[in-house]
Amino acid sequence: xxxxxxxxxxxxxxxxxxxxxxxxxxxxxxxxxxxxxxxxxxxxxxxxxxxxxxxxxxxxxxxxxxxxxxxxxxxxxxxxxxxxxxxxxxxxxxxxxxxxxxxxxxxxxxxxxxxxxxxxxxxxxxxxxxxxxxxxxxxxxxxxxxxxxxxxxxxxxxxxxxxxxxxxxxxxxxxxxxxxxxxxxxxxxxxxxxxxxxxxxxxxxxxxxxxxxxxxxxxxxxxxxxxxxxxxxxxxxxxxxxxxxxxxxxxxxxxxxxxxxxxxxxxxxxxxxxxxxxxxxxxxxxxxxxxxxxxxxxxxxxxxxxxxxxxxxxxxxxxxxxxxxxxxxxxxxxxxxxxxxxxxxxxxxxxxxxxxxxxxxxxxxxxxxxxxxxxxxxxxxx
Amino acid sequence: xxxxxxxxxxxxxxxxxxxxxxxxxxxxxxxxxxxxxxxxxxxxxxxxxxxxxxxxxxxxxxxxxxxxxxxxxxxxxxxxxxxxxxxxxxxxxxxxxxxxxxxxxxxxxxxxxxxxxxxxxxx
Numbered sequence: 001x002x003x004x005x006x007x008x009x010x011x012x013x014x015x016x017x018x019x020x021x022x023x024x025x026x027x028x029x030x031x032x033x034x035x036x037x038x039x040x041x042x043x044x045x046x047x048x049x050x051x052x053x054x055x056x057x058x059x060x061x062x063x064x065x066x067x068x069x070x071x072x073x074x075x076x077x078x079x080x081x082x083x084x085x086x087x088x089x090x091x092x093x094x095x096x097x098x099x100x101x102x103x104x105x106x107x108x109x110x111x112x113x114x115x116x117x118x119x120x121x122x123x124x125x126x127x128x129x130x131x132x133x134x135x136x137x138x139x140x141x142x143x144x145x146x147x148x149x150x151x152x153x154x155x156x157x158x159x160x161x162x163x164x165x166x167x168x169x170x171x172x173x174x175x176x177x178x179x180x181x182x183x184x185x186x187x188x189x190x191x192x193x194x195x196x197x198x199x200x201x202x203x204x205x206x207x208x209x210x211x212x213x214x215x216x217x218x219x220x221x222x223x224x225x226x227x228x229x230x231x232x233x234x235x236x237x238x239x240x241x242x243x244x245x246x247x248x249x250x251x252x253x254x255x256x257x258x259x260x261x262x263x264x265x266x267x268x269x270x271x272x273x274x275x276x277x278x279x280x281x282x283x284x285x286x287x288x289x290x291x292x293x294x295x296x297x298x299x300x301x302x303x304x305x306x307x308x309x310x311x312x313x314x315x316x317x318x319x320x321x322x323x324x325x326x327x328x329x330x331x332x333x334x335x336x337x338x339x340x341x342x343x344x345x346x347x348x349x350x351x352x353x354x355x356x357x358x359x360x361x362x363x364x365x366x367x368x369x370x371x372x373x374x375x376x377x378x379x380x381x382x
Numbered sequence: 383x384x385x386x387x388x389x390x391x392x393x394x395x396x397x398x399x400x401x402x403x404x405x406x407x408x409x410x411x412x413x414x415x416x417x418x419x420x421x422x423x424x425x426x427x428x429x430x431x432x433x434x435x436x437x438x439x440x441x442x443x444x445x446x447x448x449x450x451x452x453x454x455x456x457x458x459x460x461x462x463x464x465x466x467x468x469x470x471x472x473x474x475x476x477x478x479x480x481x482x483x484x485x486x487x488x489x490x491x492x493x494x495x496x497x498x499x500x501x502x503x504x505x
Contacts, residue, residue, distance in 0.1 A: 045440040046415040235414070235441050304465075305418050306438050328417040328440050335417075357420075357436065 017062045018152045018213040022220055026231050034063045034125035038234050045235035049330040052202060052240055053371070056158035057232030058223050061201075065128030066151050066210055067135075070118035071143040078119060081138055082112070083259060083278050085269035089114040094178050094197055097267055098259050099123070099131060104280020105255035106262055107134060109247065113180045113197060120180075120195065122153070122208070124249045152216035157206030157240070159374060160228035165196075165207055168222050172196055172207060176378035185211075185219065194219075201237065203244025203373045242336055243329045245298055245368030251309060252296055252324045252338055260287035261340070263296040263368070294321065294340045298368035299354075301326075301335035307354045307361055313339055314353045314360070320345040323354055329370055336370045337363065386449065386489055387498035393473055394449040396489060404477040405437065405446060405468065408502045413439040416468040421457030421479050428452055428481060430488050435478045437468060450488040452481035 015036050023030065028039030039060065041048060051057060069078065075086040084097040094113035098106050108127050113120045123131045128147075135145055156165055166173045169185045180197035192215055200206035211219050223229050238248065247253045253262045258280060260268075265288060272278060276285055301307050306327050313321035326337030337354070345352060350365040385395045391409035395402045410416065418438040428434050428448035435446035435457075457479045461467060467476040483489075493501060 040441075041414055044415050046417075049440075239440055304462075305420070306443070308443060328438075330440070 017060065018216045019060045019062065019220060022217050023060065023231070028231070028233060031234070033234060036063045036125065038063060039231070041233040041235045042231055045233070045239060046330045048230065048232040048236035049239050051230050052158045052232055052236060053204065053331050054159065055230070056156055056161040056164050056206070056226075056228040057202075057236065058220060058229050059155040059157065059232050059234075059237055060152070060220070061125075061155050061208070061237075062152040062213075062216070063125030064153055065121075065123040065125065065131065066148040066153060067121040067123060067128075067132065068115075068118060068146040068148055069121060069135075069139075069143055070146065071140075073140075074118045074143050075114070077139050077143050078112070079272070079278060081135070081279050082110075083268040083272050083281070083284065084112065085271045086112060086114075086119070088269075088271070091116060092179055092181050094180055094199060095267075095269075096264075098253075098262075098264060099134065100259075100279040100284075101255055102279050104258040104283040106249075106253045106257060106259060106264075107131065107255055109249050109253060109264070111197070111199060115180075115195075120210075126250055148210075150213050151210050152213045154209045154211060154216065154220060154223070155200050155206060156209065156223060156229065157200045157202040157232075158204050158228070161204070161206040162376070164223065164226035164228040165209075167226060168219075169194060169196065169209075172198075175207075175376075177205070177375040179378075186215075198376060201244075201246055202240040203246065203369055203371055204240075205374055205376045239327060239330055242325050242327060242338065243331055243369065243371040244373060245338070245370060247296065247338070248325055257296075257340070258284045258287055258292070260284060261292035261295050291343055294342045295346050296324070296338060297341050297346050298366040298370060299323070299326075299337040299339055299341075299352075299363045300366040300370075301337055301354070302362035302364075304335065305356060305361060306335040307337045307356055307363060311339075311354045311356050313341060313363070314355060315345050315350075320352065331371050338368070341365060385495060386492035387495065387501075388447070388449045388492055389501065390447050392446060392449045394489075394492070396483070396486075399483050399486065400455060400480060401450070401452070401483055402477050402480045403434070403446075403449060405472055406498070406502075407472050410469050410472040410476070413437065413442075413444060413468075415440050416465045419458075419461040419465045419468060419478065421459075421461060422454045424454055424456050426454040428454060430485075437478075438465075446478055448481075449492060450481075450486075451484045453484065455480040455482060
C-alpha cells in the first residue's frame with residue numbers, strides 16, 4: 001500500500017508549535033503541515049468530525065499567522081490590496097477578505113479585525129511568510145507589520161462551544177458571529193488577556209482564541225476539561241470545512257483565480273465595487289459584471305467513491321473543470337467535493353462526470369454549503 | 383494454511399494454490415477511517431507488486447498491491463456496503479480478494495508473522 005497523495009508537501013525544516021508535546025501526550029498522530037508538526041487526528045477523523053458537529057472541538061491552529069498592522073491609515077493602505085471595506089470596520093468587528101496580487105489573483109484569504117491598536121489579521125500558515133513579504137513591499141513604510149509569533153491560536157468550534165468557553169472565560173457569550181474582543185482569563189489576581197473572536201472554519205458556531213504561547217497549554221487543558229470539549233485534528237478540520245463549503249487556500253483558491261471565480265464575490269464590499277482602486281480591480285469588477293469564465297462550485301457525488309483533488313470534470317467528452325477539494329463528508333454520509341467548472345456548465349443541478357482512476361463517476365453541481373451553517377448571528381431569531 | 387506479509391502491509395493467507403489477501407492491522411491503523419474500497423473482479427490477472435485494489439480513508443486514496451501474481455477468484459463484496467470492515471477486522475472479514483497463485487515461489491520473498499512484526503516495530 002502507498003499513499004497516493006500526501007496532506008501537504010514536505011518542507012525542508014519542520015518546526016514545532018507551542019502545543020506539540022500536548023498533542024503527542026493526547027495520542028495525536030502528527031503530520032507535517034504548513035512547515036509544522038501538526039495533529040492530523042486523535043481517535044479518528046469521522047468520530048472527531050461528528051463530535052464537533054454535536055458538541056465542541058478544540059483545534060490548534062497556531063500555524064496560522066497572526067499579524068498586527070499598526071500606523072496611521074493602516075485600513076486605507078490595506079484597501080489597496082484587499083477588496084473589502086476595511087475603513088468602515090468598527091472596533092471589534094471582523095471581515096473575511098482576500099489578499100490580491102496586482103493582476104487580481106488571490107494570494108491568500110484572511111480574517112481582518114479592527115482592534116484598538118490597528119488591524120489584527122489572521123492568515124494561512126502555508127503562505128504567511130509570503131504574505132508578510134508582499135504586505136511589506138506594498139504597504140507604506142509608516143505601517144508596521146508585527147508577526148505575533150509569541151501567540152498561539154486555538155479554535156473552539158461546535159454548538160456547545162459557547163457553553164464550554166463561557167465557563168472558562170466570563171462574558172464571551174456577548175459576542176455575535178464575526179465580532180471579537182479582549183477578555184480576561186485566569187486568576188483574578190493575575191488575569192491574562194485573551195483576544196477572542198466568534199468565528200471559525202467548520203460552519204458551526206464557535207470561537208478563535210489568541211493566547212500567549214506560554215499559556216496555551218494551560219488554556220487547552222482547561223478547555224478540554226469541559227465535558228463538551230475534545231481535541232480535534234486537522235483531518236476533521238478539513239472535512240468540516242468542506243461540508244461547510246469553505247475554501248481551502250492553495251487548493252480551492254490560488255493566485256490563478258480572481259475572487260469572483262473563487263465564489264468569494266461576497267468579500268467585495270459595496271463601496272469598493274463602485275470605487276474600485278484595489279489590486280486587479282479592473283479584472284475583478286469585470287468578472288463581477290459579466291460573470292467569471294469558470295467558477296468554484298459545490299459538487300455532489302453519486303455512489304460512495306470519493307472524488308478527490310485533481311480529478312478532471314467532464315460534460316460528455318469535453319473537459320469542463322477540475323476537482324479542487326474532495327473527500328468523504330461524515331455528516332453528509334457521502335462523498336462531497338468542490339471544483340472549478342466552466343461557465344455554461346456550472347448552474348445548480350447540472351449533471352457532469354468526474355474521472356477517477358480511468359472511470360467516470362456521476363456528479364452534479366450542488367448548492368453550498370452541504371451542511372447548513374449554524375452561526376450565532378446578530379438579529380437572528382435563534 | 384500459512385500467512386505471509388509484505389513490506390507494503392498486505393497479508394496473504396495461502397491454502398494450497400489459492401490465497402486470500404488483505405491489509406494488516408497496522409495498515410488500517412495508519413490509514414484511519416476507511417470510507418471506500420475497490421476490489422478486483424473475478425478473472426482479473428494480477429502481477430506481483432502491481433496495483434490490485436484501492437482503499438480510501440477520509441483523507442486519501444491508497445493502492446493495495448498484489449503480494450504475488452495470480453488470477454482473482456473473487457473480490458470481497460462485503461466491503462462495498464461496509465468498508466469499515468477494513469478497520470474493524472482487517473485480517474479477517476475485511477479481506478480484499480482471493481486469488482489462484484500462478485507462481486508459488488514468489489512467496490519465498492515475503493515475511494512470516496514474526497518478521498513482519500519486527501519490521502513494523504522498526505518503523
